[in-house]
Amino acid sequence: MAIIEQTLAHIRPVSSEWRMKAQERLDSLTKPKGSLGRLEELAARVVAVREEERPSLEKREVFVFVGDHGVVSDGVSAYPQEVTALMVNNFLSGGAAINVLARSVGAEVSVIDVGMKERLAGAEGLIDRNVRRGTGNIAVERAMELSEARSALEAGIEMASRAHAEGMAMVATGEMGIGNTTPSAALLSVLLPADIKAVTGKGTGLDDEGVRHKIQVIEKAVSVNKPASNDPLGALAALGGLEIAGICGLCLGGAAHRMLVVVDGFISTAGALVAMRLNPAVTDCLFFAHQSSESGHRVFFEKEGIRPILDLGMRLGEGTGAALAMQVIDNSLKIYNEMATFEDVGITPGA
Amino acid sequence: MAIIEQTLAHIRPVSSEWRMKAQERLDSLTKPKGSLGRLEELAARVVAVREEERPSLEKREVFVFVGDHGVVSDGVSAYPQEVTALMVNNFLSGGAAINVLARSVGAEVSVIDVGMKERLAGAEGLIDRNVRRGTGNIAVERAMELSEARSALEAGIEMASRAHAEGMAMVATGEMGIGNTTPSAALLSVLLPADIKAVTGKGTGLDDEGVRHKIQVIEKAVSVNKPASNDPLGALAALGGLEIAGICGLCLGGAAHRMLVVVDGFISTAGALVAMRLNPAVTDCLFFAHQSSESGHRVFFEKEGIRPILDLGMRLGEGTGAALAMQVIDNSLKIYNEMATFEDVGITPGA
Numbered sequence: 001m002a003i004i005e006q007t008l009a010h011i012r013p014v015s016s017e018w019r020m021k022a023q024e025r026l027d028s029l030t031k032p033k034g035s036l037g038r039l040e041e042l043a044a045r046v047v048a049v050r051e052e053e054r055p056s057l058e059k060r061e062v063f064v065f066v067g068d069h070g071v072v073s074d075g076v077s078a079y080p081q082e083v084t085a086l087m088v089n090n091f092l093s094g095g096a097a098i099n100v101l102a103r104s105v106g107a108e109v110s111v112i113d114v115g116m117k118e119r120l121a122g123a124e125g126l127i128d129r130n131v132r133r134g135t136g137n138i139a140v141e142r143a144m145e146l147s148e149a150r151s152a153l154e155a156g157i158e159m160a161s162r163a164h165a166e167g168m169a170m171v172a173t174g175e176m177g178i179g180n181t182t183p184s185a186a187l188l189s190v191l192l193p194a195d196i197k198a199v200t201g202k203g204t205g206l207d208d209e210g211v212r213h214k215i216q217v218i219e220k221a222v223s224v225n226k227p228a229s230n231d232p233l234g235a236l237a238a239l240g241g242l243e244i245a246g247i248c249g250l251c252l253g254g255a256a257h258r259m260l261v262v263v264d265g266f267i268s269t270a271g272a273l274v275a276m277r278l279n280p281a282v283t284d285c286l287f288f289a290h291q292s293s294e295s296g297h298r299v300f301f302e303k304e305g306i307r308p309i310l311d312l313g314m315r316l317g318e319g320t321g322a323a324l325a326m327q328v329i330d331n332s333l334k335i336y337n338e339m340a341t342f343e344d345v346g347i348t349p350g351a
Numbered sequence: 352m353a354i355i356e357q358t359l360a361h362i363r364p365v366s367s368e369w370r371m372k373a374q375e376r377l378d379s380l381t382k383p384k385g386s387l388g389r390l391e392e393l394a395a396r397v398v399a400v401r402e403e404e405r406p407s408l409e410k411r412e413v414f415v416f417v418g419d420h421g422v423v424s425d426g427v428s429a430y431p432q433e434v435t436a437l438m439v440n441n442f443l444s445g446g447a448a449i450n451v452l453a454r455s456v457g458a459e460v461s462v463i464d465v466g467m468k469e470r471l472a473g474a475e476g477l478i479d480r481n482v483r484r485g486t487g488n489i490a491v492e493r494a495m496e497l498s499e500a501r502s503a504l505e506a507g508i509e510m511a512s513r514a515h516a517e518g519m520a521m522v523a524t525g526e527m528g529i530g531n532t533t534p535s536a537a538l539l540s541v542l543l544p545a546d547i548k549a550v551t552g553k554g555t556g557l558d559d560e561g562v563r564h565k566i567q568v569i570e571k572a573v574s575v576n577k578p579a580s581n582d583p584l585g586a587l588a589a590l591g592g593l594e595i596a597g598i599c600g601l602c603l604g605g606a607a608h609r610m611l612v613v614v615d616g617f618i619s620t621a622g623a624l625v626a627m628r629l630n631p632a633v634t635d636c637l638f639f640a641h642q643s644s645e646s647g648h649r650v651f652f653e654k655e656g657i658r659p660i661l662d663l664g665m666r667l668g669e670g671t672g673a674a675l676a677m678q679v680i681d682n683s684l685k686i687y688n689e690m691a692t693f694e695d696v697g698i699t700p701g702a
Contacts, residue, residue, distance in 0.1 A: 030438070030441050030448070031667050032555040032667070035665065037664025037665040037666065039663060078383070087381070087698075095381065095691025095695060096382075096691065097381075097382055101682055104685050309663075312390060313389050314388040315383075316382050316387055328675065331452055331678075335448060339448055339451055340446025
């Protein structure tokens with residue numbers, strides 16, 4: 001069996017028994033029942049994902065998948081394509097936002113070239129899994145062949161396996177790729193499904209005219225490529241990005257190994273959505289980090305009935321929102337592991 | 352001049368020059384302008400409060416003010432009054448939620464008895480500034496004398512001065528006091544002002560009938576005490592709590608010393624509101640940590656045009672939300688201090 005199908009076969013929903021066991025402990029801690037709100041919900045899910053009495057999430061890693069996008073030639077981004085490579089160098093030298101925040105939360109950062117246009121030969125620390133030098137322009141052709149999408153997805157699964165082998169309990173998705181809100185919006189429109197207008201936003205800084213143009217480009221991409229909403233891998237190959245495929249792979253591989261997968265913003269969500277459509281049980285292991293200010297993100301959460309952890313008006317990507325959310329998850333688990341129980345302090349639990 | 356008036360005279364708004372200077376630096380960092388959303392807004396305000404080129408917030412402390420409430424005899428809480436003292440012992444032995452979260456964010460915890468009913472003689476670590484053994488029952492009498500409210504408020508100012516002397520840059524408010532959502536709702540109704548029904552919620556776990564009763568009790572308290580909305584200290588004495596007065600003092604003293612004051616949930620907000628009505632400039636130094644699930648909290652934020660940092664459905668108090676928010680503020684400042692600039696990496700800033 002191929003790696004992808006093998007991984008999909010390993011993913012199962014978390015057990016309600018572990019959740020209930022966790023909730024029992026939460027209810028024995030010195031606080032009114034439920035008064036820590038989402039911290040309690042997060043802790044219970046962590047226990048259920050890890051299937052451990054007292055889980056530890058100490059080792060964690062952010063995976064930044066990088067790819068370029070042919071559709072940039074159609075003027076869908078406020079930044080030129082060259083910025084992808086410049087930012088990768090910034091990641092590798094530790095000066096980008098994701099480096100700062102990952103350091104802050106004790107996470108390693110790995111940067112994976114799955115589809116950069118520029119070859120950064122000898123860039124120290126860059127993991128080279130390049131599948132092709134950027135996607136085709138989805139406004140006139142398919143983004144990539146199905147085999148290429150599968151290869152990029154397998155790179156994501158490989159990263160999850162590596163992390164698991166190194167004892168990681170929690171991984172986060174991140175990405176860089178000038179223009180990648182466009183394929184992300186296209187994928188959301190097909191796989192949610194949703195109106196293209198509803199899921200298309202300003203990206204890194206388009207004006208209203210720019211957004212109108214971006215909507216037209218996505219409409220063209222969908223009409224040229226005719227993706228089917230019941231064929232997630234086909235849609236990914238037709239409209240997606242190589243870094244989006246990598247993220248999808250990390251979600252699947254992470255869930256198969258029962259790691260927490262913290263999903264960053266809008267682009268990461270597109271990758272996660274492909275994974276959810278391939279196997280809905282993956283969702284139990286996904287922790288959606290934050291509500292991005294990219295307008296289409298809200299549509300995803302509403303349609304899927306998911307509440308992200310943070311809402312800080314961020315729209316940078318890279319994994320920055322995921323890094324912040326890791327800290328909230330940490331705290332939820334510290335509450336679970338470290339608080340005194342009512343029995344310890346001699347209080348009879350109230351309402 | 353008395354300490355309170357002296358403190359009030361020291362509080363001034365943050366300068367727009369420092370804010371602009373901070374925003375300039377934020378715009379030079381390797382990210383699209385504004386793409387870190389509220390992290391940028393928080394960092395700019397921290398710089399403006401501290402008036403430092405590269406502020407550090409390393410030293411921080413959570414102050415948990417404790418008081419009891421005569422109104423508990425009217426059945427407004429799901430827990431008996433004895434729980435106040437039991438929880439104080441839990442704070443002092445390090446097993447409560449606030450201990451866990453403060454450890455997690457590197458903050459010290461101080462517990463101050465400003466108005467406990469029970470005398471915890473010799474309780475190691477408890478700071479004794481007891482003004483009176485619990486408030487009067489506001490449904491039939493005033494909570495305390497004006498002089499008592501002033502003493503509890505001065506204890507809060509004293510804590511701020513102590514923290515400042517010890518080099519703290521950031522303090523957080525916390526509280527414990529069975530029944531204290533009732534005086535808090537009463538204060539909000541008078542000082543916002545707002546409809547009593549709109550600001551009265553379930554507290555630690557009342558049912559609908561309990562909430563209806565609590566509303567009647569507050570209506571009675573307001574009609575018996577006849578507080579004036581333009582007399583914040585008078586309203587505090589008539590309807591408030593000693594821990595609420597302590598929190599008000601910490602807000603004022605913190606702002607006077609130009610520390611960040613991270614305001615926890617619903618009860619802390621009532622104390623902060625008294626401070627804001629005494630001197631509106633205090634608001635620049637207040638960082639409202641989170642949207643509590645106590646329903647009236649939303650009314651405060653809407654009326655005052657303030658957006659809290661987190662929204663995690665918490666309603667525990669103690670300073671738990673404030674501890675979590677400290678970490679977000681930390682991260683905003685790390686972004687500000689540590690990220691590479693466009694110049695560093697050779698990118699021409701885009702839109």
